[in-house]
Every structure is written in structure tokens, then in C-alpha cells.
Amino acid sequence: MRYAIIGAGLAGLTAAHEISTLDPAATIDVFEAGERIGGKLFTVPFDSGPVDLGAEAFLARRADAVEFFRGLGLGEAIVHPSGLSSTVYSGGRLNALPKGGVMGIPASSAPVRELVSADTAARIDAEGEAPGIDWSVGDDTNVGALVRRRYGDEVVDRVVSALLGGVYSCTADDLGVRATIPKLAEAFDELAAAGEKVTLSAAVSRVQAGAVKQDGPVFGAFRGGYAELYETLAEKSGAAIYLDAFISGATHDKQGKFVLKGGGDGAYDRLLLATPAPTTAVLLKQLAPAAAQELKRIKLASSVVVGMKFDSATGLPDNSGVLVAADEPGMHAKAFTFSSKKWPHLAERGGALVRASFGRFGDETLVRADEDDLVDHALDDLAAATGFDGRAAGLSEIYTQRWFGGLPRYDETHLATVAEVREALADAPAVEATGAWAGGVGVPAVVADARAAAARLVG
Template identity: 35%
Template sequence: MRETDTRTGSGRGRDGRDGREVLVIGGGIAGLAAAHRLLTGSSAADPVRVTVLEASDRLGGKLRAGEIAGARVDLGAESLLARRPEAVGLARDVGLTDRLTPPATATASIWTRDALRPMPKGHVMGVPGTADALAGVLSDEGLRRIAQDAELPPTELGDDVAVGAYVAARLGREVVDRLVEPLLGGVYAGDAYRISMRSAVPQLFEEARRHPTLMEAVRAIQARAAANQQTGPVFMGIEGGVGTLPDAVADAVRQSGGEIVMGERATSLGARGTARATTTNAQPTAGREPLWRVVTESGRTFDADQVVIALPAPAAASLLRTASPKASQELRAIEYASMALITLAYDRNRAELPAGSGFLVPPVDGRTIKAATFASQKWGWIADENPDLLLVRTSVGRYGDEKDLTRDDDDLTDIARNDLNEAIGLTATPVASLVTRWQDGLPQYPVGHPARVTRIREHLAQLPGIAVCGAAYDGVGIPACIASAHAAVDELRGDLGARDELKANPVQSLHGGAGE
């Protein structure tokens, strides 16, 4: 990367090699995955120099490993969707193969109607293929309402529709309120009645357009999955925590010659001149000066041929305000939800948990916590490392329901303990507690989100050598963020195949918390 001396205007590279100079802005998993793909995909014919700028003093974004009572635990996302190749593949590429581990148990529950009830089987993000497994979760009236799906005329979906509104119209509100809502909430911390079906459950959206009833669409998805004979765990964890993945990727980036600069917040992005305004994303013209200049909050200046922006939407909007005002305006319209994780450690001799990995909580029941994960039971490595402890994670906060997040840490801990007492009779006093707050942690995908993302990329297509990636675009899950990063890098190489594939077949987010 060429860093410009702002006093003299002269540029200096890290070495004398030719090749593309690429600046990746953002050190979350998307930015790190982009840097890794740039470096591992380079060749003598297409050499590349990569610099990652991270504003904070920590890499990983929403992936964060920590400790409580001396026990290692994730303080952010805790599992990887294994039915997609991106996240597990990246973990293997950076040397974590031996640490990949499936959950010790996949049995989960729903705390609803004043009881802990087994999570029904045979659903797609809470939408059932039959009503057979829903007794107890739904009322008798709710079960009868599901049968009306077969009698209703087909519903026109149009370009997009809210998941909750569509499912409620076909199967009744109880299915949404007691199944779809808590499952979607576990992924987006959002409101099912405004979340885009096309974005959040793309398989179901496409099948619902092909079948006259919703449950027929669900059964078609299930039949296809059975025909494909998908085997193995749905989710994988990493011994030591999924939060250790970013540092492993960062180490691989450095070993491949990449540079990671911490504590430098990019504040402006602009063209250095017009000489290469028509340069394509594929290959900068040899011997020309880099096209883009990025200035950081501290005054450092970095010049690059190409820039990958792997930032949350508000930060990306601020950075692009001059280079692409229209893209910036679209990015500013993306809303975020905040949440908090309350992690509790108990003396195993004084506390007892029911079987399973944890439970989800439908908001309609008026509880404060949205989910609880029995981390010591879900992950064998936690139990093995801490035979004297039981670790429990609970979550609070979702879009439109963030008032509890104004409470201090002690109050949140007390609320979590009270709900755990009511749900599972856990009365023991924890030996330690830890509250981790994720302010504006999860982007929201309302109806029309895919169209907004398309507009953003159309505006940015007018800027040669600029690509974006991350949770704000193609999915909030870890595989989705990595797939987005890979597509951005391929786009800079002039290959739009991955971007087109991602648009046609979004990486479906599945619940990776207590529920599965």
C-alpha cells in the first residue's frame, strides 16, 4: 500500500514490487475475508498488495472471544452455518480444521404459553410443512387456522413481501408470533412483520411463488433437501470460540504479506485525479498513479488502485458522501437494531439446567430476554475446559424494543436471572456475570432491501475500483458476510459471476443461537 507523506506529497510503497494496491477498510470478518481472498488469489500475473484499516483496537467486528470466571466463551456470534461452505472453508484455510466442532446437542425449546416446549421439527424458519408437531406451541384455534392455507387462493408476492404479513395471511398470526418471530429474531433482532421475505428466507420466497399454498412450498424445500441428502451438522463451532476466527484470518493475511493497521478510522475517500477515470475494476493501468486516496482521522493518507469498503452502512455512507452521494444516501437509510448479551457463570454443584442447548422466547409473551443458550451443554469444549462451571448466555433487545438496553449492567443481569428463574427454575446466584452491548449491531432487512442493495451497487459501479461487502447487503450471518467479501474481491478482478450468483441465490440466514 502506498502511504502518502502529506507534507511532501510523495508516495512510498512497502517494497518495490509492481501490482495492484488494494485498501480494505474495516477489520471485521468481511474485511478480513476480503483481504485473505485478495492475497491467496493473487499470482505472478496479477500481484497484489493489501492493507487493512481498522478504526478500533480490536479485529473481528461482531465476532468477539472473551472470558468469564476464567472460562473462554464467545461474547458475540457463537456458531457457523455449516451447510454453506464459506465460513467453515475459511476456518480450514487459516488452520482451524482441528478446532472445528459441532454442537454437543441440537435439542432446543421454546419458552411460550408459560412452559418450556420442544422446538417443533419440520419447519423452514418457523413456517411448518404440516401442523402435526405444533400442538402445545399453538392453541387449538391456532392449529385450526393453519388448515385454511389449503383453502385460500394463491397469494401474489410481487417483488418482495414481509415474512410476518405473508405467513400470517396464510397460516394465522400465532405461527408468526410463536415460531417465526423468535427464530427470525435470533438472526436479525428484528420484527418479522417488516423483515423482507426475499432477503431473510429466499428459498421460501421462491417456492411460495411456484406453489398455490405456503405449506406446499415448505414441503417442496424439505423434499429437495432430502433428495440432496444433506448430512452432517447444520452448525459448527470453534474450540475457544468463533471469536477466535478473525485473529486466525488476520495472522494468515500478515503471513501472506498483507498489512493490518489498527486504530485508524477512514474519514474521507476521493479520487486522486481524472487520469484513470475510465479504468475498469479488472486491471489498473500499469505505471499510473493510484486512483483513490483515503484520509484517516489522524491525518494519515493512503493511496490505492482499488478499495474494498467493509463497514457498517452508516460508516460506509459517511465515507462515500463525496465520491457517491447517491450510494451514501441509500446506505444511510439502512436501519440497525441494538442488543445485549448477558453471560452468566454458575457453580455446577449449585445450579442445574434442563437438557438441550437452550430456548427461544416469543416477544408476544411479554418476557424481557429473547433467548437463552446453555453454552456448557451446547459446546463440549466449554464443558471439558470448565468441569466446575455452567455457562448460560441470554440476549435482550430487538428492533423497536430496545428500552431495556437503557438499564445498567446490574439491572440487565437481574432481569435475565429473573426470567431464567421463571423459565427453568434457576435460582442459584452466579459466580460471575458479564454484559456485552452491541449498539447498532444488526442491520435490518425490511421489504425492499434487495432493491436498495441493487441501487447501491449500481451507483458504485460508476466508481472504478470500489466494492462493498458486509452484513448490510447480502445476509447477516457469518457465511453471508464472507460470501459478500469474496464477491467484492472477484468484482474488483472483473469477475461478476459471484456477485450475480449471490444476488440470485442469497445466503439464507438460519438461526444459530439457542434454537438449533
């Protein structure tokens, strides 16, 4: 059986590996438009060692992913964070990241009291008395609109957008509750099903009460960066990987085999698309027009990461990083990760490693800015937020990585769109699609969705 996979990001490479396991006689060709594999996983060679400029961690609580990495022989390469806490820069000062709540949405004013005005604190505490939220089981809504309506703008702009923005490159106003905070949507469902009054504070309390204490670190990473994962997947899959192979179309020939425009010699029995949603839409235009139509609805958010190595770490706070409140005046960066504080294996290299992130959905100004300007913004914002003078600390190395269309926007229509795509694809034999748009943006979710898509394809 001959398989063609389009895209050598995490999804495409995971699928290639899975196919090779399930169908050992398979011939697999992977076509990658870029000049390297990995997609949004990208480990760059700083002088002191490899550093990730795309994804830098994974949710280690996802046992399926950890098992998968171990199965690849990467168990020894997995490392965990130092456990230092993160901060929020708001109101011109650093604040501890609110504890409790769900994605920064509190059940009472207590966790966010330092971050919001007295009026907002009072409003949060009185929310349970306000008329209930009109919610039926299975409903969905916009995160930003919901929290603004119930608690006011400050909670969204100072906490929730900062937290969600770190994961999705979007503010809360561009994200859906069920897609990004599914436990909160389930709590609304439960309140509605029980005929109880549906309020935000009651739903958050319910999530908190139901939270199961789990042992072990929340996050993991690879000692040598994500390159350890994508290079292992590529090698173990045994696939032929073609770089600089931009595929612009896919059709059937008279025998019903797949033919690609831009790569391969045709006659593929099975086709797997592991590209971002808009590209997948183009590639499915002829093979599954209804799925293509739905996929076009998924928009992408861009961002840019500036990785900086400083000779000295003196003055850098003992935290894992800073989230910048969306309404903080004069700031350009949306977050800083103090990588060498967050990860002991990076601290061992000496000096300080800091990642500055910029850009949110709908605004590419910073993603397109000159590198010099981005570095100036990073150093100025870092100094403003923490007092750390990066220029004086000796900035010895800089890597800038722009992620145009880096992440799909998981808005309140997203899950319905994905369901429609899946349904339409079920009518298209021997073709599958996967990727960060399909089952979640996090690395474990992408791996799980790619493995499932590969299994369906092998049949």
C-alpha cells in the same frame, strides 16, 4: 498496488486475506475505528476459557466456508454442537421447538399444536381452502404480515419471531421473505409459475418435500472462539492494521488515488469498505453518491448479550437453549443459549455457561439498560422459564456486550436495495463495498461476499 480497507470485522479481515492471496505483491492497510479487531466477532477471556459474546456458531453446511477455514489451518479447531434440541418458552411453559416447517412456519397445525390455540390450529389447517395469495414470480413480502394474514398472530409471535429473532435481532414483522426465507419465496414462485393456487401451507409443504437430507452437523464453531478466526486472518493477510482509526470520509486526489479522512497517507490505488451500511453510505458519499443514497435505506438492529458462568449446572435443562415467545408477558430476554450444554468443548470446563440475549429492532431500551438490571432480568427470566436458580448456582463471572447497530435489517426492500448499490458501485472504479448488509448476515455469507468483493477489486 496499495489497498486500503476500512473496517477490521470479519468482512474486512477476510478481504485483506483474499487480496494478499490474489495479489501477493499488494500492500494492504486496514483501518479499524475500534480498539480491537473482529467487529461483531468477539471472544472474551472467561477464567475457565475463551467464550464468544458475538457470533457463536456458523452454518457448517456451507462447504465453501468450511473449506476456507481449513485452508487457513483451522480445520482442527472446528468443533460441533452436542445435538441437544432447543425449546420455546410460551404460555408460561417450556415447549419443544416445532419440528418440520420452515423457520417455524408449519405446513399444518401438527408441529405447533402445543403452542397455539385450537382456533389458530383450525385456521392453519383450513388455510389451503382460503383464497390464494396474490403472488407473481419474483414478488416479495413481509414475513410477519404474510403469516399473520394466513395463520394468525400466534404463529408469528410464539414461533416465527422467536426463531428469526435469534438470527436477525428483528421480529418477523421487520423482515422480508425472500431475504430471510429464500426457499419459501422460491416455492411461491414455483406455484405461481405452474399456475397453481398459491397458499402458505402449499409453499411450506413444497419446501419440505424438496429438502435434501444432508449428513453431518448443521453448525460449527471454533474451540478457542472466533478469535481463532479473526486473529488468523489478520496475521496471514500480512496487512498493516491500524486500530482507533476512525475514517470519516474518502475522496480522490488529482491522480485518481484514494485519500482517507482520519487515517493513512493517501495514494491508495484501491479502496474496500467493510463497514456497516450507514457508515459505508457516508464513506461513499463523494465516490459513489448513488450507491451511498441507496445504502442509507438500510437500518440496523441492536442487541445485548450477557454471558454468565455458574459454578453448578444442576437444574439447567438438558437443552441447547430457550427461545422466548415475543408475546410472552413479563419476560425481558429474547433467548438463552445454554452454551455448556450446546457445546461439548465448553461443557468440559465444568459448571454452566449461559448466554442471555436481549433487544430487537426498533427498541433499544434493554440495550441501554444498566448491567445490574440486565443480569437481574437474565436470572429472573431464566428461573421463570426453566426453574434454574442462577443465584443459588453461584454466578461467578459476567461479561456484558452491547451490540449497537449489530445487524442490518433484512426487510422486504433489502435485496432490491443491495442490487441498486451493486449497480451503482459498478460505475465507481477501484472501489468495492462488502459486509453483513451485502450478501447475508451469517458468517459463511459474510466470508463469501468479502472474498468476491476482494476478487473484483484485484481484477
